[in-house]
Amino acid sequence: MIQVKNLQKVYNEVTVLDIPALNISNGESFGLVGNNGAGKTTFFRLVLDLIQASKGDVLVDSEPVAQNDNWKSMTGSFLDEGFLIDFLTPEEYFNFVGKLHHKSSDDMNLFFESMKDFFNTEILGTRKLIRDFSKGNQKKIGIAAALIGNPRLLILDEPFTALDPSSQIRLKRFLNELQSQMNITMLISSHDLNHITEVCKRIVVLEKGIIVKDLHTDSDTLNELQSYFAV
């Protein structure tokens, strides 16, 4: 699904990301952990073609993402509030994204129905603009919008932060369902080691832009990660 070849990103002569090779196969749930400045968001932005690589390529379905529109129809992503159109109401925003994926209003109703639990009556039908919602609810809106197009590739940057405990648990269940039923490829970063080991089957640790660990999740992974990050 995703191939990374000789990928480098350099800002002011400082290399912030350097991945010689990385393959993420179809249907894999890929978790990215690392301290602040490790290059997680930079990597996601490179995959989404929002910044230009200093060297190398990211390929989605063997096509480079740079200067290309093809990957957009099968990718859902939410990194930060810049991915929301904050002067719309949530419904308007969902319908806008739905139209971009040629969804009918029946499709949208099904979608709203499936999100009912996750939204917990706080989001739909409030006639509030997205910019007036709390950070946690904005995050829910962003994650939900990323799922509208039935993406084959889902990219979420720290989806658990700012969510309330119940929503965190719901989101975890939700992501696991997507994983098992739809077989979508997921790229998720998190600072919470518990969550990420519960959701992802493969976990990569980044430090200062370099991959230092590439683990397949099993019962020891959490301990291994915890001892790695212990100071």
Next chain:
Amino acid sequence: MIVFNLLLHEWKKSLRAQGFYKNLAVNIMLGFFALYFAVILLFLGFSLSEILEKADSKLNPLELFNGAMLYIVLGFLTFRFLMQQLNTFQLPPYQVLPIKRATLVNFLLLRPIVSPINYFSLLVVVPFALKSVVGYYSLTVAFRFILIVILIIWFNSQMAAFLKRKYGSGWISFIVIFAILGSFAALEYFKIFSLFHFSNRLFMFAVMRPYGCIFPLLAAIGAYWLNRWFFAENFYPEHFNKHIKHDNTVVTNFSFLNRFGIIGEIITLEIKLILRHKRTKSILYMSVFFLFYGLIFYTKDVYMHNYGMLFFVAMFITGLFMLMFGQWVISWDSGHFDSLMTNNIPIRTYFNANYYLLIGFNVLCFVLSTPYYYFGLRIFYLHLAAFIFNSGVNVYLLLFLATYNNRRVDLSHSAAMNYQGTTYKSFLIILPIMLLPMLLVWVLSTLFSIATALYSLAALGLVGIALRNQLITICVDQFNRRKYILAEGFRQGE
């Protein structure tokens, strides 16, 4: 003394704003504009007396001025109501400190009175008073006149702030204000009630008597207390924003655009963007004022053979919205740029949508400018040529050059005197778009005739319309080259 500290903080805030130094070129240019207007106003002040003496009336200049005073007050009140930025002083960090509420409120209310921009009108009034009023009456009367004008400025700034705080700046307030102004003008015109006469009596009375200043003073103090009262009721920010939030939740439907597919969706999105942000809304209001720009030129014979200038005016009027919004079509999406770039929107579709939006604006302006045909068929030819040229040439230039504005634009503040996100590039962009065609028309009409000039520019426009696909491809390629620079710039807050 605390008020002094607060003023100091405000000053530091503006000095330490990141844009201040980066935008030095813009600041210098704005300085020149301010100087230019100041000179024009001074000139007007010195010649106002002669202009008013020529008026067909038995009244002397001061009487005429005083007659117009209430209209001026209402006019400026409207202008301020639409344009004046509310003092968005950051209250919350101060609310938790041991500062008396009254001090904070006083600071909020009195700060505009210290701002020099409010006293620009004195540039007209002071020369007029010293030249004309002293001549007709005495120096004391002239001083009283100036004092009254200053009090009126205070009244206006307080009153506009109060009205805006109380009623917000939605469409409804806009319509109500225009209805009030319009009905006074109509009453005057049909000689039912003369506001002019009333205003003349009122202000002549105030100017001629030593205690006359008391009335405008009372009005200013009254407006100040209205604000105080409003703040006493609504001190907390949550109450402040109630109105603003309230009129935003009007969910408008542009279902007629639905049938145009994704392009229609994006156009709907842009229209919502314009209607739901303060800055874009006030540009819209300002544009409506500018529609009357032609009245200055088309009514005077002096300009009737200055074809370059006339074409400039025609281009300005028929392309008003496009010229106001065009170069910002991309940077206005700066807040949700990542969203547009990662969603299922091909870049070409994005550009097509912006293209049709601008063309739609042009058609709207062309229709709105039809009343100008009253000044003759030549205006129609001028407007038609300008409209075709705008839609066939300038539209691509704007789309192309829009990729150079890579500063994040904050849309939540009002537009008057708001140059956040503006760089020297924004001014440079206007040059080829407005000056080149003006020059071209001037050369062609001098060498051949005005008809040749208009035909040539219209032909250029038609060629541009015919080559739409190719020209948009050029814009798309340009965008792809600039995409990362734009995305990077938009992510950085100022």
